[in-house]
Amino acid sequence: MANVSIRNLNKKYDGGFHAVKDVNLEIRDKEFMVLVGPSGCGKTTTLRMVAGLEEITSGEILIGTRVINDLPPMDRDIAMVFQNYALYPHKSVHQNMAFGLQMRKYPKQEIERRVREAAEVLGIESLLERKPRQLSGGQRQRVAVGRAIVRHPQVFLFDEPLSNLDAMLRVQMRVELKRLHERLETTAIYVTHDQVEAMTLGDRVVVMKDGWVQQVGEPLELYGKPANRFVAGFIGSPAMNFVSVTISESLGELSASAEGLRLKMPPRLADRMRTHAGKRVTLGVRPEALHPATGADPADCCFDTTVDVVEPLGNEILVNFRLGGAPMVARVDPAVRVKAHQSVRFALDPERIHFFDEKNEAAI
Amino acid sequence: MLIERKWKKWIFFYLPMAVFILFTLFPFYWMAVTALRPDAELYRTWRQASATPFWTLHPTLEHFRELLQTTAFPHWLWNTMLIAIVSTAISLICGMFAGYALARLKFRGSEFLGTAIFITYLVPQTLLFIPLADIIRDMQLGNTPWALMLTYPTFLIPFCTWLLMGYFKTIPKELEECARIDGATRFGAMVRIIFPVAIPGILSAGIFAFTLSWNEFIYALIFMSSAELKTVPVGVVSELIRGDIFFWGQLMAGALLGSIPVALVYSFFVEYYVTGLTGSVKG
Numbered sequence: 001m002a003n004v005s006i007r008n009l010n011k012k013y014d015g016g017f018h019a020v021k022d023v024n025l026e027i028r029d030k031e032f033m034v035l036v037g038p039s040g041c042g043k044t045t046t047l048r049m050v051a052g053l054e055e056i057t058s059g060e061i062l063i064g065t066r067v068i069n070d071l072p073p074m075d076r077d078i079a080m081v082f083q084n085y086a087l088y089p090h091k092s093v094h095q096n097m098a099f100g101l102q103m104r105k106y107p108k109q110e111i112e113r114r115v116r117e118a119a120e121v122l123g124i125e126s127l128l129e130r131k132p133r134q135l136s137g138g139q140r141q142r143v144a145v146g147r148a149i150v151r152h153p154q155v156f157l158f159d160e161p162l163s164n165l166d167a168m169l170r171v172q173m174r175v176e177l178k179r180l181h182e183r184l185e186t187t188a189i190y191v192t193h194d195q196v197e198a199m200t201l202g203d204r205v206v207v208m209k210d211g212w213v214q215q216v217g218e219p220l221e222l223y224g225k226p227a228n229r230f231v232a233g234f235i236g237s238p239a240m241n242f243v244s245v246t247i248s249e250s251l252g253e254l255s256a257s258a259e260g261l262r263l264k265m266p267p268r269l270a271d272r273m274r275t276h277a278g279k280r281v282t283l284g285v286r287p288e289a290l291h292p293a294t295g296a297d298p299a300d301c302c303f304d305t306t307v308d309v310v311e312p313l314g315n316e317i318l319v320n321f322r323l324g325g326a327p328m329v330a331r332v333d334p335a336v337r338v339k340a341h342q343s344v345r346f347a348l349d350p351e352r353i354h355f356f357d358e359k360n361e362a363a364i
Numbered sequence: 365m366l367i368e369r370k371w372k373k374w375i376f377f378y379l380p381m382a383v384f385i386l387f388t389l390f391p392f393y394w395m396a397v398t399a400l401r402p403d404a405e406l407y408r409t410w411r412q413a414s415a416t417p418f419w420t421l422h423p424t425l426e427h428f429r430e431l432l433q434t435t436a437f438p439h440w441l442w443n444t445m446l447i448a449i450v451s452t453a454i455s456l457i458c459g460m461f462a463g464y465a466l467a468r469l470k471f472r473g474s475e476f477l478g479t480a481i482f483i484t485y486l487v488p489q490t491l492l493f494i495p496l497a498d499i500i501r502d503m504q505l506g507n508t509p510w511a512l513m514l515t516y517p518t519f520l521i522p523f524c525t526w527l528l529m530g531y532f533k534t535i536p537k538e539l540e541e542c543a544r545i546d547g548a549t550r551f552g553a554m555v556r557i558i559f560p561v562a563i564p565g566i567l568s569a570g571i572f573a574f575t576l577s578w579n580e581f582i583y584a585l586i587f588m589s590s591a592e593l594k595t596v597p598v599g600v601v602s603e604l605i606r607g608d609i610f611f612w613g614q615l616m617a618g619a620l621l622g623s624i625p626v627a628l629v630y631s632f633f634v635e636y637y638v639t640g641l642t643g644s645v646k647g
Contacts, residue, residue, distance in 0.1 A: 053541050074547040086538035090560045103547030151546075 002064055002154035002187045003029045004050065009059035011045050011211075019045045021211040023059070027189060032181050034190045034202030037234070042211040043191045044159055050189060051080050051157050063154055074103075079148035080157040083164060085140045087132035087147075093119075094128040097147045104151075118146045121180070138169045145177070149184060156181075156188040162197060174200055195235050199223070207231045229361040232284050232354060238318060240284045243326040244358070249277040256283055256355075258324030261303040266350045272364055273355060281364065282356040287318065289352035290330035292338070297347035307342045321346070392623075399427055399616040406612055427613035428621075431604075437618060439592050440599035445625065447509050447595060448577040451516035455573050458517065459524025460566065464554055466525065467532035468540070478529065485522035489582050492518065500587055511587035512595070516577045523576070524569045531565030532558065567636040575626055596622040 004027040011020040020042040027033045035043040048054040050061055052073035061068055068076050079100070087096050094115055101111045119125045122142045132140060141161065148156055161177075162170045178201055181188055192198055198205045199219040207214040207222065207230070215227040226232035232240045245256040245263075254265035254273055263283075265273055273281075293302040303323060311318040312334065319330045319338055330346060338344055355364040398406065401420040408415050431437050465471075466478045496515055505511045535558060543553035559566070584595045591603060600618040604611045 051541075051545060053544070072549075073541070073545045074549070076545075078545060080542065080545050082538040082542060084536055084538055086536060086542040088539060088543075088557055088561070090563075099543070100546035103552070147542075147546075 003027060003031075004033075004155060004187060004189065005060075005062040006046070006050070007060040007062070009046065009049065009061065010057045011042070011049060011054065012057045019211055020049070023208075023211075023213050025206060025213070025216065027187060030185045030187055032178075032188045032190065032201060032203045034192060034198040034205045035208060036192055036195055036198035036205055037208035037214075039193060040210075041208040043193075043206075043208050046208075047157055047159055047189060047191045050155070051078060052076050077154045078157055079151050079153040079155075080159065081144045081148050081161045083160040085132075085144040085161075085164075087140055087143055089132050092129050092131055093124065093135070093143050093146075096132070096143060097128075097150050100147065100151045114150045114152075115146075118150045121149070121183070122146045137165050138173065141165060141169075141173060145180070149180070152186075154187065156186055158188065158190040158192075160192055161190075163192070163194070170197075177201060196237065199235065205235075207234060209234075225363070226284075226354065227363055229282060229284065229356040229363075232356070232363070236286060238287050238329045238331070240286050240354070241290070241323075241326070241328040242356075243283050243285075243324045243328070244280055245283045245324070246280050247273055247276045247278065249274070255300070256281070258283070260305065260324060262300060263348075263350065263353075264298075264300045266353075268351075269353075269355065269364075276355075276357075276364065280358050282358055282361075284354035284356060285328075285348050286352060287329045287331035289349040290328070290346055291332055291349075292336055293345040293347035298350075301350055302345055302347045304343060304345050307338050307340055307344055310338055310340055319344075395616045395620050398612055399620050400424060401613065402426060403613060427617040431614045431617045431621075435603055435614070435618075436592050436594070436599065437596075437621070440594050440596045441621070443509060443593060444578055444595040444597075444622070447512045447516070448574050450509075450513045451520060451577045452570055452573040454513070455517045455520035455524045456566065456570050458521045459528050459569060459573075460559065460562075462521070462525040463528030464532055464558065467529045468537075478526075481522045481525050485519060485526070489519065493582055493586055496583070497586055506587055507589050507593060509593070512577075512580070512583055515583050515587065516580060520573045520576060524573055527569045527572070528562065528565055531562055531569075535561055564636040567633050571629055571633055574629060578622075578626055 004025070006023055006025040006027075009020055009023040010018070012018050023042075023046055025033070035046060037043050045054060049056050052068070052071060056069050063076065063078075088099065091099065097115045097118060098111050101114060106114075115128070116125070119128055122145060124139065124142050124146060127135060127139060127143070132143070135143065141164075144161065158177075162173055165173060174197060181201075190198075190201060192201075199222075202219055204216060204218055205222055206216045209230050215222060215231045217225075222231060222235045226235065226240075229242065233242070243258050243261075245258045245261070247254060247256055247265075249255075254270050254277065256263045256265060256273075305321040305323060305328075307319055307321050308327075309320040311320070315334065317332050317334050317336060317338070319332055321328055321330070321344070332338070356362065357364055397418070397420055400423040402422055402424045403426075405416070405420055405422065410417055462481070466474055466481075496518070500506050500511050500515070505514070539557055539561065540550075540553045543557045544550065548556060579597060580595070581597050584598045585602070588594050588598065591599070594602065596618065600615060600622065604615045604618060
């Protein structure tokens with residue numbers, strides 16, 4: 001069993017910078033856990049502490065039932081893939097992959113068997129005698145992954161392994177990593193700043209910011225029920241639109257209003273929002289929850305606006321406009337004909353709106 | 365390279381290059397031509413009608429023969445070689461470990477230590493030889509090769525440490541971290557991964573150290589007194605200039621033979637040496 005437990009983990013650097021703050025995570029056996037967040041959010045530091053490359057200021061890390069705080073990296077039974085691949089430039093692909101096994105004094109035949117097996121899985125059999133500098137970026141990436149899997153470790157650690165690849169290759173490798181994980185069934189912790197990577201790869205995703213864990217959950221859970229405004233804005237592309245609205249109550253009916261919009265509160269939100277009557281809150285609506293209004297849309301969900309910029313992407317069109325002074329993006333069907341500076345009536349889907357507290361930014 | 369007009373390339377590249385090459389290689393040419401010239405031609409004044417200062421009409425190996433047979437030159441060559449190799453080896457080993465520690469380990473005062481080592485390198489030998497002579501005498505090492513093998517590292521170690529520290533810093537940390545996860549200790553990662561990757565840097569430090577100790581003059585002049593134990597630079601100057609008589613032919617033959625090993629070392633490792641100085645590690 002290789003579940004990883006992180007308990008009250010903290011990292012403070014000598015200069016006083018508090019990089020990781022009270023992180024608590026339970027990563028289940030065979031789970032693919034992705035840590036995602038903007039740069040400087042503490043995700044890589046957390047991973048490096050699991051790897052043993054960074055000292056732990058306070059807290060505990062367990063792999064299985066064993067506390068590994070003070071174990072050197074070699075004794076933690078982990079393998080790590082680095083952003084710059086960190087292939088040993090003076091060793092051939094074969095030697096790179098065999099190094100970890102040699103250091104652990106495996107018999108020669110066993111090393112040979114495992115290297116061949118990993119090379120076959122990754123399709124790099126023909127490259128085994130080459131030196132890293134003779135490989136393309138994608139091939140290096142594969143070798144780096146190969147070097148990790150030959151060891152059959154308890155936990156895989158990935159530190160932004162795809163960010164040095166070009167866009168096409170990144171998508172391809174993403175799929176391969178996912179397939180590989182299904183095949184190997186090993187616990188993996190994966191760090192990335194790319195939310196698309198996080199959503200596609202992770203069984204669960206941890207969103208971090210400024211050293212704090214913001215939310216832990218399955219990809220669609222983060223997307224559908226973000227815990228706060230940061231998660232809502234970080235997950236999803238284009239990002240969720242935010243507009244400041246005032247909640248008011250008249251004749252027992254709640255409504256949220258901004259300049260040009262007066263939205264009746266959907267029944268599912270009414271109870272929660274009642275306590276906020278008279279206050280300003282942030283309304284969040286995803287680009288795909290906005291569409292040009294038709295007769296079927298209730299009048300209170302519609303608003304008039306002027307199109308600012310149109311971005312035709314082929315499979316969809318992104319329409320930029322403003323609502324209540326805030327910039328908004330709508331993702332609409334490519335069949336819709338809209339032009340810049342045109343007046344359009346848009347509608348939002350009342351079942352897919354979110355409210356966030358203005359002060360602490362938590363979801364209401 | 366950008367495409368340029370041909371004549372521009374000739375004027376701004378080939379011509380200055382030719383002048384530069386001529387300028388740097390002329391002393392070697394002069395050395396060779398003088399060494400091969402018989403005394404009769406050598407001591408003829410330039411104003412004489414038959415003077416040919418830039419080439420020789422009757423090349424001879426006479427000066428080489430005299431140098432090798434009448435002086436202790438073979439001994440000097442051997443001494444210089446031995447002393448240069450041993451002091452280079454000592455300095456490289458110390459420099460590799462010190463450079464690694466200063467580049468990678470974080471400990472209190474590491475920056476101060478780095479600067480202090482550099483400052484040692486800046487103390488001129490012309491000052492340092494006085495206290496060193498005292499120490500050499502007290503340890504009764506005077507007039508033995510150890511006097512030089514142990515004093516050369518005083519300026520070679522700081523030099524190697526600094527050059528290698530810079531090189532180690534260009535090697536990505538992740539290589540070492542990866543090796544440690546792969547099962548190596550810090551020492552193991554250093555020896556198995558970092559040192560092999562740093563070979564260009566180590567070689568260029570070695571070449572520099574070798575050349576510096578090969579050419580060293582002051583310590584060799586002061587610490588060695590027997591004619592047999594001298595090094596080439598000192599031997600040639602002290603034994604082939606007697607009073608105001610310069611044995612030019614033998615002097616030049618000695619200088620020529622003495623510079624061959626260094627030239628060989630350079631030409632063998634020239635590629636490593638260039639990458640060592642420009643410091644590029646590609647993963």
